[in-house]
Amino acid sequence: MARDDGDFERRPDPDALLALSDKESKGKLCVFLGAAPGVGKTYAMLARAQTAKAEGVDVVVGVAETHGRAETQALLNGLETLPRRKCEYRGRIIEEFDIDAALARKPQLILVDELAHTNAPDSRHPKRWQDVEELLDAGIDVWTTLNVQHLESLADVVSRVTGVAVRETVPDRVLQNAADVILVDITPEELLQRLKDGKVYVPETARRATQNFFTPRNLTALRELALRRTAERVDDQMVDFLRQGAIEGPWATAERLLVCVGRNANSEAVVRAGARLATALNATWIALYVERAGQEEESAEVVRSVDQALRLAERLGAEIARAPGDDLAGEALRFARRENITQIVLGRSRARPFSRLLRRSLTDEILRRSTDIAVHVVVQEDSPPQSRQARKLPTLSQTWLGFGGAAVSVMMTVLIGHGLERWLGLVNPSVIFLLPVVLCAVWLGMWSAIIAAVLSFFACDFFFFSPRYELTISQPQEFLTLVVALVVAVITGMLASKMRTYAQNMRQRSQAVQSLFEFSRKLSTIATLDDILWASTLQIQKAGEASSVIMLIPEEGGLKASAAWPPVDRLDAGELAAARWALEKSEPAGWRTDTLPNVRFQFRPLATARGVVAVCGIEPKTPEEPLSAAAESTIASLIEQTAIAIDRSMLVGESVKAAALEENEKLRTILLSALSHDLRTPLTSITGAVTSLRELGEKLPPEDRKDLLLSIEEEAGRLSRFIANMLDMSRIESGALAPRSDLVDVAEVIRSVLERAKRSFPGKDTSISIAPDLPPIRGDANLLGQVLFNLIDNAHKYGGPAGAIVHARREGGDVVITVTDEGPGVKAADLERIFEKFYRSGRVDGRKAGTGLGLSICRGLVRAMGGTIVAQSPAARRRGMRLIMRFPAAGESKRRVAA
Numbered sequence: 001m002a003r004d005d006g007d008f009e010r011r012p013d014p015d016a017l018l019a020l021s022d023k024e025s026k027g028k029l030c031v032f033l034g035a036a037p038g039v040g041k042t043y044a045m046l047a048r049a050q051t052a053k054a055e056g057v058d059v060v061v062g063v064a065e066t067h068g069r070a071e072t073q074a075l076l077n078g079l080e081t082l083p084r085r086k087c088e089y090r091g092r093i094i095e096e097f098d099i100d101a102a103l104a105r106k107p108q109l110i111l112v113d114e115l116a117h118t119n120a121p122d123s124r125h126p127k128r129w130q131d132v133e134e135l136l137d138a139g140i141d142v143w144t145t146l147n148v149q150h151l152e153s154l155a156d157v158v159s160r161v162t163g164v165a166v167r168e169t170v171p172d173r174v175l176q177n178a179a180d181v182i183l184v185d186i187t188p189e190e191l192l193q194r195l196k197d198g199k200v201y202v203p204e205t206a207r208r209a210t211q212n213f214f215t216p217r218n219l220t221a222l223r224e225l226a227l228r229r230t231a232e233r234v235d236d237q238m239v240d241f242l243r244q245g246a247i248e249g250p251w252a253t254a255e256r257l258l259v260c261v262g263r264n265a266n267s268e269a270v271v272r273a274g275a276r277l278a279t280a281l282n283a284t285w286i287a288l289y290v291e292r293a294g295q296e297e298e299s300a301e302v303v304r305s306v307d308q309a310l311r312l313a314e315r316l317g318a319e320i321a322r323a324p325g326d327d328l329a330g331e332a333l334r335f336a337r338r339e340n341i342t343q344i345v346l347g348r349s350r351a352r353p354f355s356r357l358l359r360r361s362l363t364d365e366i367l368r369r370s371t372d373i374a375v376h377v378v379v380q381e382d383s384p385p386q387s388r389q390a391r392k393l394p395t396l397s398q399t400w401l402g403f404g405g406a407a408v409s410v411m412m413t414v415l416i417g418h419g420l421e422r423w424l425g426l427v428n429p430s431v432i433f434l435l436p437v438v439l440c441a442v443w444l445g446m447w448s449a450i451i452a453a454v455l456s457f458f459a460c461d462f463f464f465f466s467p468r469y470e471l472t473i474s475q476p477q478e479f480l481t482l483v484v485a486l487v488v489a490v491i492t493g494m495l496a497s498k499m500r501t502y503a504q505n506m507r508q509r510s511q512a513v514q515s516l517f518e519f520s521r522k523l524s525t526i527a528t529l530d531d532i533l534w535a536s537t538l539q540i541q542k543a544g545e546a547s548s549v550i551m552l553i554p555e556e557g558g559l560k561a562s563a564a565w566p567p568v569d570r571l572d573a574g575e576l577a578a579a580r581w582a583l584e585k586s587e588p589a590g591w592r593t594d595t596l597p598n599v600r601f602q603f604r605p606l607a608t609a610r611g612v613v614a615v616c617g618i619e620p621k622t623p624e625e626p627l628s629a630a631a632e633s634t635i636a637s638l639i640e641q642t643a644i645a646i647d648r649s650m651l652v653g654e655s656v657k658a659a660a661l662e663e664n665e666k667l668r669t670i671l672l673s674a675l676s677h678d679l680r681t682p683l684t685s686i687t688g689a690v691t692s693l694r695e696l697g698e699k700l701p702p703e704d705r706k707d708l709l710l711s712i713e714e715e716a717g718r719l720s721r722f723i724a725n726m727l728d729m730s731r732i733e734s735g736a737l738a739p740r741s742d743l744v745d746v747a748e749v750i751r752s753v754l755e756r757a758k759r760s761f762p763g764k765d766t767s768i769s770i771a772p773d774l775p776p777i778r779g780d781a782n783l784l785g786q787v788l789f790n791l792i793d794n795a796h797k798y799g800g801p802a803g804a805i806v807h808a809r810r811e812g813g814d815v816v817i818t819v820t821d822e823g824p825g826v827k828a829a830d831l832e833r834i835f836e837k838f839y840r841s842g843r844v845d846g847r848k849a850g851t852g853l854g855l856s857i858c859r860g861l862v863r864a865m866g867g868t869i870v871a872q873s874p875a876a877r878r879r880g881m882r883l884i885m886r887f888p889a890a891g892e893s894k895r896r897v898a899a
Contacts, residue, residue, distance in 0.1 A: 027136040028179035031115070032145045033230060035222040036214070038194055041145035041184045042066065042113055046075035049111055049143065053079065058108035063097040065113045080107075087120045096120050099131045102140070109141045116150035116168040129170045146170060148226040157225070162218045175233060183230045188219035255283035258336050259313065260290070260346040262362070266378075267309035267347065273378045274345040275316040283342075287313035288321045288335055290328045307626065311594075329365035336373055343374045402440070402448030409436035410455040414463050421464070433460055434492055441496030453490045512634050515543065519638065523645040532649055533563035536642040540618065541565050543638060544631040547619035549601065550642070551579055562614075574599045575617070582615045590617070592626060606643035613646050682715035689715075717760065739780035739864045743890055746808055746815055747774055749781050753788040754806070760789075764796045765803035774808055777815050777887040779865035787861050788819070790854045791883055795821035799880065810889070817885045825881050831871045835859045855883075862887075 032041040042064060053059045061081040066072040082102060084095035096119055102110055112135070117128040125131050132142050149158040155166040175181065186194075195214055259274035261267045271287060278285040289306055314320050325331030336344060348363055367375055413436045420432070433456035441449035462471055519539050526532050533550050540548040549564035549571075571579070578590035582603040589595040591602040601617035616639055620627060627635065689708040692700070700708075747770045757766050788806070795804035799821025807818045826834060835855050862869045867887040 027138065027140045027142060029132065029136055029174075029177065030141070030143045030180040030182065031175060031178045032143070032182050032184050033175075033226055034145070034147050034184045035226040036147060036149075036191065036219055038191055039184050039186050041147075043069075043072050043075065044182070044184045045111060045113070045143050045145055046072065046079070049079060049109070050075060052109060060102070060105060060107040060110050062102050062110045062112045063114075064111060079111075087122055089120050094120060096123060097128065097131060099124060099134060102135060103138055106138065106140060109143065110135060112142055112144045115144040115146045115174070116170045118168055127168075127170075129174050133174075146175070148222060148229060151175065151229065154225060154229070158222070161221045175229070178233070181230055181233045183226060185223065185226065188216050188223065191219060192216070255281045255343065256339065256341050257281070257283055257285035258332070258339070258341040258344045259285060259287045259318065260332055260344065260362075260366075261287055261306060261309045261313070262289075262347055263305060264347075267305060268312055270345060270347040270378045271309050271313045271316065271318075273376075275313070275318070277343070277345060277376065278317075285318050286321055286339060286341070287318040288323060288332060290323050290325055290331050290335075292324070292326060292328070307592075307632075315594075328362055329369060332366060333369060333373070341373060343376060344370065345376045345378065347378050402444045403451055405444045406436065406440050406448050406452035406455055409439055409452055410459050412436070413456070414459050417464060434488065437490075437492055438496050441492070441494070442500050445500070446494055446498075449492075449494070449496065450490060509630070512543075512630060515539070516634065516637050516641070520641055523641060526645070527649075527652070529646065529649045529653075530563070532642070532645045534565070536616075536638065536645070537563045537565040540616065540635055540638050540642075543634040544618060544627055545621045546627070547601075549617040549619075550606075550614055551603075551617065552614045552646075553583070571601075571617075572599075575601050575603075579603045579615050579617065583612055586612050591620065591623065604639055606639060606646060608643050608647040610647065613643060613650065616642070682718045685715045686712050739783050739861070741778050742781065743776045744779045744781045744784060745776055746770075746784070746817065746887075749785050750788065750806055750808060750817075753785050753792065756785075756789060757792050761793070761796050766792055766796075767803070767805050769805070769807040771809040774810055774815060775889040777865075777867075778890050779867075779887065783861045783865060787858045787885070788817070790858050791819040794854050794883075795819055795823075799823040811886075813889050814886045815889055817887075818882055820880055820882045822880045826871060834871060835869075858883075 032045045034041045046061075046064065049059050049061070059079060061076065061079050063084065064072075064076060064081070066076070082098060082105065085098040085101070086093055086095055088094075097112060112128065112132055115129050115132060119126055119128060119131070125134070132144060135142050148154060149162075149166050150168055150170050151172055152169040153172050155169050159165050192214060257274055257278050259271055261271065274285055274287070277283075287310055289310060310320050321335070323331050323335055325334075332344070335341075344366065346363055346366065363377055367377075410433070413433055417432055436452045436456060437449050440452040458471065462469060519535070522535055523532060526535060529552075533552070537548045537550055540546070547564070547566055547568070549568050550562055552562045574596055575590070578596040578599050578601065581587075581589040581595050582605045586605045586607055587595075588602060588604045590599045591597060593602060600623065601619045603615045603617045605612040606614040606616055618627075618635065626632075689712045693705065693708055750768055750770060754766055754768055757764070792804045792806070803821075805818075805820040807820070809816055835858075859869050862885055865887065867885055869883060869885045872882040872884060
């Protein structure tokens with residue numbers, strides 16, 4: 001329902017309130033903006049800081065660059081200054097802002113000079129503006145200084161104007177998100193005088209500066225940039241205040257234009273006129289298209305015209321907006337007030353005279369209702385009149401169906417009327433003839449309802465009014481009754497048909513939303529990138545009845561078709577060029593665009609926060625017709641969801657790689673730690689013993705020399721075992737280990753290992769228990785001996801003075817070998833982890849001797865010989881740990897392989 005200007009709903013913009021809430025949870029940023037160095041930004045900031053301290057504010061100076069200026073240095077007196085962090089850079093010591101000290105101090109307000117400064121390489125953040133953002137997130141208010149040439153969007157402009165490249169830049173969003181921007185401004189003549197007086201640079205530097213950067217032309221251009229950027233920031237701040245307070249605009253603090261895009265071909269002329277006016281006023285502008293709520297555009301020509309006009313506006317620098325509404329003029333004015341628009345540009349409506357008698361045109365309605373916004377009407381006198389967009393007519397089959405349905409329904413109503421007249425004495429039968437009109441409107445559409453209304457008019461006169469069975473009327477009131485009934489029937493039919501169309505559109509939109517929801521849910525369960533691409537191409541093909549292809553960027557560069565439905569054999573050179581354009585320029589290319597419009601596909605970028613990750617090509621079923629508004633909207637949503645899913649899949653892949661790198665880094669750290677311990681310790685002992693023997697020689701008693709030589713032998717053996725373990729682990733992981741498959745006498749191997757252990761571990765007790773009926777196994781005697789030696793070595797390290805117990809027996813078709821110690825044991829949760837590489841934290845007493853490779857090597861060797869090895873929990877035994885190995889007996893191993 002249309003409302004007057006004063007009836008607009010006044011409520012705060014929820015997005016503006018949410019942004020305000022986010023800002024209130026953080027610290028406030030105040031930027032002292034200047035056109036060039038030397039205008040007095042630091043001086044102004046420190047002067048205000050002195051005033052704030054006098055008012056009781058907790059002020060701390062994080063960093064302030066005075067550049068030796070005495071008057072600026074004097075303003076630091078009485079202000080708490082944080083000590084700077086010293087670091088080495090290119091052979092000299094430099095001082096940087098200490099963000100950790102600032103966060104620990106956490107003052108109410110901190111001063112951080114030179115926002116565009118680049119930090120030293122070892123700093124937490126590469127740029128100082130990132131330090132400031134961390135301070136703001138911590139709830140600390142920050143005052144800082146910035147020259148306008150350091151804004152990222154203006155760096156190229158300043159380089160062209162001044163000829164000086166700007167290397168340090170700050171993102172524009174930092175200035176946009178600032179709570180306050182204070183312009184520190186002086187005239188170019190005054191700044192040049194300050195240079196001559198030595199208040200900016202030393203005399204020699206000042207002389208070179210006046211010849212290059214500090215020229216009147218450059219300073220004037222920079223001053224204009226600073227003034228304009230400050231005005232834009234204040235204007236944005238004003239719009240935020242209006243939205244947060246639900247205050248109706250416009251407030252004419254700055255010019256903002258709204259260009260209304262219509263459904264005819266004149267829209268492009270209106271857009272160009274609006275662009276010229278915005279350029280002349282140096283104003284921002286928005287191109288708006290208002291579509292009737294619940295109705296889709298049925299005409300391909302209308303869709304094409306609106307689409308071209310909006311794309312033209314976007315190329316000319318406008319912001320694009322669409323808004324649904326039944327009251328087109330009211331919605332346009334509501335949007336204008338919400339966006340603080342000061343001027344509206346629209347085209348002259350070419351309505352027919354009869355239409356003007358029934359209702360005002362959009363232009364007339366906006367002119368009538370706009371009491372506080374200027375309206376510009378674009379008139380094209382030389383252009384040919386635009387033909388009125390004809391309503392979509394029904395097809396021949398639909399016409400016959402509608403006419404037949406109307407005739408049948410009227411005939412049935414006549415029969416019903418005769419029955420009611422006979423049995424109930426119906427006096428006014430015209431009322432019942434509304435029934436066929438409504439039924440035809442609901443089932444067959446508006447044309448059938450109008451035909452039913454006309455047929456009802458004549459049927460009621462012919463069958464029910466005197467004289468009957470003649471198309472004549474004897475009484476004037478009967479004629480009036482029939483006319484009223486006809487008008488009511490037509491109006492009722494039109495309303496019912498409109499509701500039918502509205503219900504159909506709502507059903508289509510509901511189906512589209514349901515389809516998008518199901519697609520989103522499907523994407524959330526898909527893990528692999530290929531499945532995402534195939535699901536997306538199928539959904540896009542179904543939504544637009546068009547062929548679709550998605551092209552990814554492979555690691556070697558270029559573009560590669562990763563999924564297509566229906567399958568596409570290959571893309572020609574023009575289509576590949578359009579796809580590359582969409583990738584590089586992040587804008588559509590190909591069919592129905594301004595770039596390579598003759599190719600069969602329209603390529604659209606799949607953009608995410610990290611940039612364009614892929615392109616999607618769409619080949620319409622009928623290239624002569626544009627996509628419908630519903631299909632266009634659905635495909636755009638599908639492309640956005642696909643881009644998010646691809647980005648999520650890539651993030652998952654990167655996280656897996658990062659986890660693998662982290663694990664590799666962890667293993668490398670552990671390996672280096674093991675190497676430093678297990679190589680350095682024996683080498684230190686060997687070096688010390690050799691040094692003692694060389695320096696003292698014959699002076700040492702024979703027993704001491706014998707002990708030193710024995711120590712050298714033991715440590716050398718320890719080094720040999722460590723290197724052998726590393727080589728064995730390398731062979732196991734590379735798959736190069738190929739054990740022999742000989743008959744092995746387990747008892748003999750155990751006895752030989754026992755002799756070797758007595759020599760290697762003097763003073764350590766090792767007892768064995770071997771069953772008399774122990775059968776041989778198939779394997780490698782050397783590898784089995786190495787496994788047993790490692791297990792005995794492990795038992796001696798952790799088993800305490802009781803040593804190790806080796807037991808071998810037969811259980812069914814297996815040979816079981818156990819190595820038991822009497823130490824403190826292993827935690828139940830670590831029984832499996834002790835077989836991992838470099839794991840050395842399994843013992844209950846927390847000892848971490850050795851490299852952590854012994855048990856991992858043992859498991860690898862045992863598995864290579866077809867056996868298993870497990871550790872038994874201390875919960876099953878009273879003390880110590882038991883390592884149990886199982887090997888199939890020689891006769892059983894063949895049967896197991898055959899099975």
